[in-house]
Amino acid sequence: MKQKTGVTIYDLATELNVSPSTVSRALQNHPSIGKATIKAVKELAVKRGYRLNSIAASLRKQQTNNIGVLVSWINRPFISSLISGAEEAARAAGFNVLISQSHDSLDNEKDNVKAFFESRVCGLVVSLAMETQDFEHFNRFLENGTPVVFVDRIPDHLDVQKVIIDNHAAAFKATQHLIDQGCKRIAHFGGALHQAIYRERLRGYKDALQANNLPLDDTIILHGDLLSADEGQKMTEFLLGLPNPPDSIFSANDTAAVSAIQFAKSAGVRIPEDLAIIGFNNDPLCMIIDPPLSSVGHPAADMGRIAVQQILQIKSAEGKLVPQTIMLNTAVIARASSLRKT
């Protein structure tokens, strides 16, 4: 169980009759080292199987090469794609990705932030837990200058680096799509309103109705805590039981929308004729459910990739960059669940 230490820069230095610092510098292409020396050092390094001890380097620099990624649940299509993108970008730049999940609990989130802090990650990508409404626990990072990039579920009133989609525009487009299909009474499944993403989606929905001179009816605007399948079913049941049920639903996620389709079908409601439905996220489920679910597609992997790139950029631009918000585009993906016209 003893780990052989391996070749160090001292070994190389001794063998080449130069000093360790020269070796160190040569290995990093330091400009003030002679071409010949660099070449010699590198060749010997390869020959002797030298590998950088990144722990020692980290200690010296008080910084690891690890980027922390903190999400709610890894095993969700949107999140795992996001992580996938982040991992690719990090690895391409020679960084590792550390992950942890909050399970949508604020307490877990705090613990994990702390753990990342203690393990000295050199940057942090965060998508907030559903519960999270205060953000003090990120302060220690912000204070000590470690880059933090928020993704998707962000603290909207804080002046921090963000990578998001245009939720308002996306919701507007989705709602408009239903309207274009002839829907007049559109229900909405929303999420917890302290989360900006759901607030924005609600706003986009309302604005679209208004832009089309459609009335707003609060009785068909429903909110789930987690927008789970279970909640989706209950909300659908409620809607279908109304004296004046809606002719369509814009759901803020696909899980609830799929659930709506399943329940509606079981109740003998035809989709999309009696009830048109569009979801959000374009999860793989959309193409499996019958009829296929229309949805709003957004570039999950790109969000992860860009978040990591932001971190690297902030690090390299040592002087402060002003925190900026990067907003990515979305697209309505129309499928049979909402297509009434051809």
Place this chain on the structure above:
Amino acid sequence: MKQKTGVTIYDLATELNVSPSTVSRALQNHPSIGKATIKAVKELAVKRGYRLNSIAASLRKQQTNNIGVLVSWINRPFISSLISGAEEAARAAGFNVLISQSHDSLDNEKDNVKAFFESRVCGLVVSLAMETQDFEHFNRFLENGTPVVFVDRIPDHLDVQKVIIDNHAAAFKATQHLIDQGCKRIAHFGGALHQAIYRERLRGYKDALQANNLPLDDTIILHGDLLSADEGQKMTEFLLGLPNPPDSIFSANDTAAVSAIQFAKSAGVRIPEDLAIIGFNNDPLCMIIDPPLSSVGHPAADMGRIAVQQILQIKSAEGKLVPQTIMLNTAVIARASSLRKT
């Protein structure tokens, strides 16, 4: 961008008029330190906001607190659940999880193993890339005593630590289930046969046929490279075009099975009456497709959890443990896609 170093054990030592070693030991509950001292040290540590510099500790010990997890694709239900379990177990024990994905390419796998090696992970959990048939790239870990645990897609001829499901039994049960439903001519969608999991599933399938005195017909045993939706469709198309098509399919994954349902339905084939289908993995898709897909369920998150626990155990049992194989149980989850009888 300068990271304030923060409180060290020296600061605590000075303030308490003890030596740094005493502080270090107290913080770790070293048995030979007085109760009173321990208490005093810990209180002051909290008061001063001391946090362990794990980088320094790592340097000293030549070991990080990071466990590498190497998988094919993060964004697949089975894998992301596995990672989720691994992350939970690791975090509970105070370890971090580093992830990387091979995208099912051997070259990537090699690169990532190397990166993990260089970053000095203290253990490695691996599910092999589809391509992988040789395993030299893991030798450096095995040689230097870093625990490596293989999960699910394992190198079956190597004497290493493994966490797997009983693929043979699972396939036998799935096939038997179809037989119990009255199926007589059962096709099989298999994966690359150099992977033990697919070889075992094929074997279980064959053994079940034999145990029931059903003939074996190689023309309805098909193999996909990745068992993608696309391959599933092509294989189904092929089967349905046979002069003597099968009355059922046992697919080695759900993706291909779902695809089979979709294609069969579009071709006017009734499920399960004309064609009964069972998949493997019990992905979320199973409950979305219509009819719901029967499948073989296995504890993905547990596999991740157990793999991490194995690593920790191997580390603590410094003297060698003999590599063992942990085999987890599976269950046939019968749904409408295969239920012909009630």
Place this chain on the structure above:
DNA sequence: TTGTAGGCGTTATCAG
């Protein structure tokens, strides 16, 4: 262009 020396914060060894 290269070398010297000190320190990053901890832990292990050895001595009291």
Place this chain on the structure above:
DNA sequence: CTGATAACGCCTACAA
């Protein structure tokens, strides 16, 4: 039970 001391391997002023 506690202390002194020496690494762990690298980086970076500062000096030459």
